[in-house]
Amino acid sequence: MATFYNQAILSYNGNTTTSNITTGEILEVLSATKNAVVGEYTSDDAITYVVSIINSGASAFTGLTLTDDLGEYTSGTLTLVPLTYTADSLQYYENGVLRPTPAVASENPLTVTGISVPARGNATIIYEARTNGFAPIGTGGTITNTAVISGTNVSPVTVEETINASEEARLTISKSLSPATVAENGVITYTFVIQNSGNTAAVAADNVAVTDTFNPILSGITVAFNGETWAENTNYTYNEATGIFSTVPGQITVPEATYTQDPASGVIIVNPGVSVLTVTGTV
Secondary structure, eight states: OEEEEEOOEEEETTEEEEOOOEEEEEOOOEEEEEEESSSEEOTTOEEEEEEEEEEOSSSOEEEEEEEEOTTOEEETTEEEOOEEEOTTOOEEEETTEEEOOOEEEEETTEEEEEEEEOTTOEEEEEEEEEEOTTSOOSTTOEEEEEEEEEETTEEEEEEEEEEEEOOOOOEEEEEEEESSSOOTTOEEEEEEEEEEOSSSOBOGGGOOOOEEEOSSOOEEEEEEETTEEOOBTTTEEEETTTTEEEEOTTOOOBOOOEEEEOTTTOOEEEEOEEEEEEEEEEO
16 A cells, blocks of 8 residues: 655745645555465476466556566676576466466566456466576575566556475486406496485485396496495395396485586586495406
8 A cells, every 4th residue: 555645835925835735545456476386496497486466456457567587686796597487388367267478578587568457356477487507506595586567557566486495315327337348257347426416415314226237247246335345235235146236225325416606607506416336246
């Protein structure tokens, strides 16, 4: 609700006098909310936003504009935008009925024009944005993006939504062989590199395990994890008849990633946590 004031001036014969001050209030009939369908995000994640505009007045509003800053923030002297609007993702409803999509005048900031809200009705704008290389993904990271609904003779309505970086381990595994060419009855080593790009360490309770079937079957294997020799049945199991190798769940742990932000570009660089498992045996 906006308050306004007014005072008149009376002039006569070179004299002036003022009236009393009148006070009035403008009842703001437009309100809005903004929500993310999911409250957490990871790198390169799709986030769906829903902006609901409610008109409690007896007259329709037309020609409104929605402007969304897509989470813009500053880092040093840089202005960074951690979300990228997904082209053609916009959907527009009036009183729950799908309507032709309004014009997207700009994708950064996201600017949607030509929005109408029926009298005593509502309009809903739904769109998707993806996290990009500027999105803070470390522990405690957040993205707060702000949208403003504006128009002629309308008090701007500001809404915002904050989502949090998901706190989880994100593991990948790669496997290599050395040497690639070996004589019969020769010795080879399989190396498994497990990387964690998440902001939380993979711990024993996560029950991480690696399973592989060696072909050709290895005999007389030795196993090491991060340089320390492992014991069969305590840390891993192996069947020389079938070649099936499995680590005991919970024996593999992987530290969390660390993150640095390039001061020149603002891009967030992921430095994965790494653990290495090696299996050596005779073919």
